[in-house]
Amino acid sequence: MTDRRRWYVFLFAVAVVTLGAGLGLRDPWPADEPRFALVAREMVATGDWLFPHRNGELYADKPPLAMWLIALAYQTTGNLRVAFLLPSLLAGLATLALVVDLSRRLWGARPALAAGAVLLISFQFVWQSRNAQIDALLVGWTTLGLYGLARHLLLGPAWGWCAIAFLAMGCGVISKGVGFLPVLALLPWAVARWRGAHGLARVGADWRWLVALLLVVPIAAWLVPMLQAVSASGDPALAAYRDNILFKQTARRYAAPSHHFKPPWYYLSQCWHLWAPLSVLLPWAIPAWWRRIRRGDARQQFLLGWVLLVFVFFSVSPGKRGVYIYPALPALAVALAPLLPGLLRRRDVRIATLALALLVSSALLVAGGMIISDLVPAYLSARAAAEGVDSAILRSLALPALLAGGVAAGWIAWTRVRRGPLALAGTLVIGWIVAASLILPRLNPARQPGALMARADALVDEAGALGMVRFKEQYALMAPRGLVSFGYQRRDIAAEMAEAAAWLRARPGRVLLVPADELAHAPVARERLLPLGGAHGDEWFAARAEALTQP
Numbered sequence: 370m371t372d373r374r375r376w377y378v379f380l381f382a383v384a385v386v387t388l389g390a391g392l393g394l395r396d397p398w399p400a401d402e403p404r405f406a407l408v409a410r411e412m413v414a415t416g417d418w419l420f421p422h423r424n425g426e427l428y429a430d431k432p433p434l435a436m437w438l439i440a441l442a443y444q445t446t447g448n449l450r451v452a453f454l455l456p457s458l459l460a461g462l463a464t465l466a467l468v469v470d471l472s473r474r475l476w477g478a479r480p481a482l483a484a485g486a487v488l489l490i491s492f493q494f495v496w497q498s499r500n501a502q503i504d505a506l507l508v509g510w511t512t513l514g515l516y517g518l519a520r521h522l523l524l525g526p527a528w529g530w531c532a533i534a535f536l537a538m539g540c541g542v543i544s545k546g547v548g549f550l551p552v553l554a555l556l557p558w559a560v561a562r563w564r565g566a567h568g569l570a571r572v573g574a575d576w577r578w579l580v581a582l583l584l585v586v587p588i589a590a591w592l593v594p595m596l597q598a599v600s601a602s603g604d605p606a607l608a609a610y611r612d613n614i615l616f617k618q619t620a621r622r623y624a625a626p627s628h629h630f631k632p633p634w635y636y637l638s639q640c641w642h643l644w645a646p647l648s649v650l651l652p653w654a655i656p657a658w659w660r661r662i663r664r665g666d667a668r669q670q671f672l673l674g675w676v677l678l679v680f681v682f683f684s685v686s687p688g689k690r691g692v693y694i695y696p697a698l699p700a701l702a703v704a705l706a707p708l709l710p711g712l713l714r715r716r717d718v719r720i721a722t723l724a725l726a727l728l729v730s731s732a733l734l735v736a737g738g739m740i741i742s743d744l745v746p747a748y749l750s751a752r753a754a755a756e757g758v759d760s761a762i763l764r765s766l767a768l769p770a771l772l773a774g775g776v777a778a779g780w781i782a783w784t785r786v787r788r789g790p791l792a793l794a795g796t797l798v799i800g801w802i803v804a805a806s807l808i809l810p811r812l813n814p815a816r817q818p819g820a821l822m823a824r825a826d827a828l829v830d831e832a833g834a835l836g837m838v839r840f841k842e843q844y845a846l847m848a849p850r851g852l853v854s855f856g857y858q859r860r861d862i863a864a865e866m867a868e869a870a871a872w873l874r875a876r877p878g879r880v881l882l883v884p885a886d887e888l889a890h891a892p893v894a895r896e897r898l899l900p901l902g903g904a905h906g907d908e909w910f911a912a913r914a915e916a917l918t919q920p
């Protein structure tokens with residue numbers, strides 16, 4: 370094995386450890402993870418993979434591919450704690466591989482390794498690859514789409530890769546509606562071609578562009594059976610699911626969202642911390658990019674033009690979240706690749722990265738010391754308590770924080786200023802591994818309501834059942850024997866309470882969970898309720914039929 374291949378193996382070994390550390394040591398956490406895990410578990414239990422259900426209710430907020438993959442992983446492993454994270458983990462590793470390979474083909478081996486390393490330690494990349502939101506999977510597909518177009522338009526012609534690109538976009542669409550984003554790269558490619566930029570493949574008008582129609586193949590593979598099933602059933606609920614997933618959750622949600630309203634410049638303020646430490650290099654990189662673009666480098670025009678279009682696309686919509694711009698991060702790492710060997714040799718860059726490493730290490734040591742010394746600020750303690758992190762859990766985090774900070778400090782001392790980038794990379798990897806292996810598992814009891822649901826289940830006899838008003842997915846996921854619910858986030862609280870009361874009264878042995886905030890709407894006598902404690906900021910009470918105040 371050559372030295373170069375050893376470095377590739379080493380990079381991906383570090384990636385597997387960094388992204389995979391702690392796998393199986395925690396449950397799905399709100400807000401999104403319990404929802405997708407619950408839907409996937411119901412797919413396996415019911416055999417209905419075409420229409421996703423959330424605790425028996427149709428779930429139309431997202432296309433089904435991500436939930437299919439979690440369900441497949443659950444079927445394969447039999448362990449939901451492992452299965453719900455596997456698609457994101459594999460998508461993250463695939464994204465890293467695509468970035469490294471495209472950077473190698475465009476710029477060479479050393480820039481490719483540097484680009485892979487910078488992406489691997491970027492906050493948003495690690496965070497999404499370690500969580501069960503859909504975005505890691507989406508970015509896997511969009512990166513494959515951009516990779517295929519780059520192989521064709523910059524390094525080709527390569528019609529096979531062009532076909533793969535459009536297939537990947539179709540898979541992206543049935544993961545999350547914006548999977549078509551790589552299509553936008555055709556615009557900077559066309560501009561670069563019109564301006565006579567160098568570095569473009571000789572690709573012109575050709576009947577083989579019909580491979581773009583392959584984008585609809587994955588979509589049709591899901592959509593056609595779904596539409597047929599809706600038509601054959603005549604079920605109004607399935608028709609409502611169809612209309613919701615095809616219209617409300619796509620163009621309508623983009624053009625007229627109901628929440629997450631932010632100003633047009635929102636993403637410019639977010640990318641600095643979401644993409645750190647890659648974003649630290651941007652003040653040096655932007656002038657260099659501009660010089661390359663002025664010299665007619667089509668590769669930079671293609672990559673950076675697409676990044677800019679992603680920003681514009683999401684900035685136009687009134688609804689914005691930081692995760693929406695994640696698809697641009699891998700492309701930015703590829704664009705940064707040719708500059709990295711020179712940038713990382715600069716003394717000011719080395720000092721900046723060393724300072725960041727020292728900041729992270731010091732923050733871990735200070736946090737651990739404050740916890741041990743009971744010097745945590747009152748507002749932080751109050752916020753932790755509101756999230757269910759009691760003093761015992763908080764104290765258990767001290768030693769892992771000190772361990773991570775101490776090991777990182779030793780690493781920094783060994784690398785010194787000359788290797789500031791290496792000091793920062795090692796510090797962040799150490800921090801992520803310790804956090805995933807020792808900190809997050811300790812937070813798990815506070816981030817899922819398993820203890821509360823076990824206490825509630827103990828009140829139910831063998832012939833009874835447990836119900837809940839104002840339910841959320843994490844409660845249904847952690848209910849030992851299942852959970853009866855009366856609709857997700859219903860606005861008609863009085864009607865929901867009436868249905869729940871009728872259900873509670875219908876058969877002996879049933880128990881209904883009611884949050885404290887809704888007791889004013891519940892037809893129950895508070896003195897007859899059993900307090901169960903809190904979870905996720907809510908206090909819960911258990912009611913038996915005798916607690917009802919109405920006949």
